[in-house]
Amino acid sequence: MPHQVAVITGAGAGIGRATARTLARAGCDVALIGRDRARLEDAAAELAGLHVRTAVLVADVAEADALEQAADAIEDQLGPITLWVNCAGAGVSGQFVALSPDEIRRATEVTYLGTVFGTRAALARMRRRGYGTIVNLDALGLPRPLRAVESGARAAIRAFTESLRPEILHDGDRIHLSLVHLPAINTPRFAWTRNRTGKRLRPAGPVYEPEIAAEAISHAAFGRHRDVWVGLSGLGRRLAGLLAPTLVDRRQSVRSYAAQLEKNPAESDAPDSLFAPVAGAYAAHGRFDLIARKTMPPLITTTIRTAAIGVALVAGAGAALSLLRRRD
Template identity: 70%
Template sequence: MPQQVAVITGAGAGIGRATARTLARAGCDVALIGRNLDRLGDAAAELRELNIRTHIACADVADAKAVEQAAEEIEDVLGPITLWINCAGATVTGQLAALDADEIRRATEVTYLGTVNGTRAALARMRRRGHGTIVNLDRLASLRPPPLQAVENGARAAVRAFSESLRPEILHDGDRIHIAMVHLPAINTPRFSWTRNHTGKHLKPMGPVYEPEIAAEAICRAAFGRERDIWVGLSGVRNWVLSTFVPGLSDRWLAGKGYARQMEKVAVTGDEPDDLYKTVPGAYAAHGRFDMITRKAMPLLLTTRHAQFATVAAFMGFVLFALRRRRH
């Protein structure tokens, strides 16, 4: 593999930090973008032990000028950017009626516009050379987009539509720039401890929970395998079937069980810090506090090719079934 310069947003903790380690082990030089300079410094120190070059840039991804400046600085220090991964995100949890308009705007700016700003900065540089890879993250909902998380669900849907719309633009211009989407289930990151929370209870992940290293592996496979989409685990197929054919039933289930599955029994005190506007102090890394319930084994990673094969197989099965009925 030729020398790669990878940029990761939201690299100070969670999925971004795990992805940085995975890319460094693959031999990439890694640039880390985030808001917390101390955590970025800790992450960079880990990576230097792997004998690769690193650079940190403190920037809020919701600020397009700051992201542009960080990208320019990274290329000055490390060289041409070949891989850009948008991991940064922030959200607010609670019933929509209880949320403040400014909170909704800020969460959307970080998660959706942060991805847009990162993608624009990457494209501006990759198009000079005609090639590169950008990886964006989607949320793989358990059954259907759950209640209490309308803001993040809306932002992730926007990221998905944005990425789909961008692909034909790149094809039209003839650039060899690859846009990959990784659809992730619940991941054990510190976000459950620092998300702005209006539920009154401590938050917990819903559905099967995986470690950040599994998300990092899926991201790297999407990047280096030139995959269009990767879905982590089989639950995505099951959830699509259920939400498509029995939407009313799934809505009723989420209206009841969907609330309890996202909250612990312990009430919050009301003064917990959150990362919506400012970073939360402390030595957070990739993992959150749910190591005891995470699934350690690598799940199936379903790619676009798998989906195409399944579609063709289903169609052929339908044709054979119809022909057999016609003979009888």
């Protein structure tokens, strides 16, 4: 395996910051990309004791030229990029009709186009050498009400990733493109997401610490897995959505609202990171350590998922056949 130079977008806090630590412990030199220089430098200082080289690049992932310049600077400082992880994202929560076009556009550009532009910058350089790994994130868990914009962006990332894989295979490059499907993660984003709900935001469903997400990303990158699902709940709910979509819609319309909102009202003047970074010392964790799970759940790879869906379909077909026989 060649020496690893890993690039992480959104590296100043949350999943990106936890991923930087995990990859540095694995021996990778790490380039950190984000909008807040102070936070990136603080993240780089955390890696100093791990005896790896680091590079700090300030860039907005929604600007393709800025990412291209950052990628050139990384290769000048650290060497050829072998691993690129797209962790950056931005969101706005609230009833869709209450969101402004500028908010919708910005959240989509950062989350979706940030991944697209990051993938493009990585792929252009990896193709010069014919190898490398890119990891994208399906970081919402499930489409949820009040988060329609981010849900749309994550769906676009899934389709983009799946469409790009055949192109890479067609050209014969040894470039691996992985997609990691994450549940709710305890990051600072719940404090700095633009919030139009009037209530404080909280994660819905099983909540895991960012180190769990970072381990899954590392597993996908070094194991060269096509897809990695963290835990069973998201996979089960997606299967339920295929089998009983109307029932899932009704359940979401009631339970998902309550699951994502606290009783306490949100601060009307709270800063958010949609258009500019929020000042202050933020690290990987958010404020939900008391409820976040620390132990690694099952990691479901594509092969395991295919087998599980096959078993579920066979069981469903068997139940349907049994019911028809009883009617006869």
